[in-house]
Amino acid sequence: MENNIVPYKYAITKERRNTVNKHRSLVLWFTGLSGSGKSTIANLVEIELHKLGVKTYSLDGDNIRSGINKDLDFEPHCRTENIRRIGEIACLLIDAGLVVLASFVSPYKIDRETVGNIVNSTNFVEIFINTNISECKKRDVKGLYRKAEKGEIKNMTGVSAPYEIPENPDIEIRTEEEQIEESVKRILDFISPKIQLNHE
Secondary structure (H helix, E strand, C coil): CHHHCCCCCCCCCHHHHHHHHCCCCEEEEEECCCCCCHHHHHHHHHHHHHHCCCCEEEEEHHHHHCCCCCCCCCCHHHHHHHHHHHHHHHHHHHHCCCEEEEECCCCCHHHHHHHHHHHCHHHEEEEEEECCHHHHHHHCCCCHHHHHHCCCCCCCECCCECCCCCCCCCEEEECCCCCHHHHHHHHHHHHHHHHCCCCC
8 A cells, every 4th residue: 555655745845834934843842741731831832932923833632632532542552653643743733834832741752752753853852841740649730640549540651650751851841940931931042043033
């Protein structure tokens, strides 16, 4: 079947879209435990990018799993497929010329590396939201940890399933040690040279 697939080459390329948008496309990959603050920080970063005129799109775990990935559960092989699909979606959005903010627990190192390979490592920024499991449990906005500890949720990362800590993330945010405004500024300062924002 693969022998019969020949991708069509369209005239409008990612580079031309980047030129029109006046910035490069990029994937900001926020990884960390449930309750670490991934979506909150990504949301604030996106707000600041919009103020600068940057075209963005956010991908979030619950939103994706309620749609395109609703056929997947939380078994290890399904987690891997979940992240692979998200990587392919992010790749399309990169081609569309957008800055993608992807917030996913993505507990396995190999899966995060797979996304980096799919979108091209030059387009990929790994942001580790490093929040202690005890603090995540204390926040427990969705009540997932309480359910997991009662046995109502299986394969809960940090409880009954592992989280492989990023070894060399591009940015590490320690939410218990710095103000959220400081975290957002650090991310914006890091990515500004990469997106090459041009208002001229």
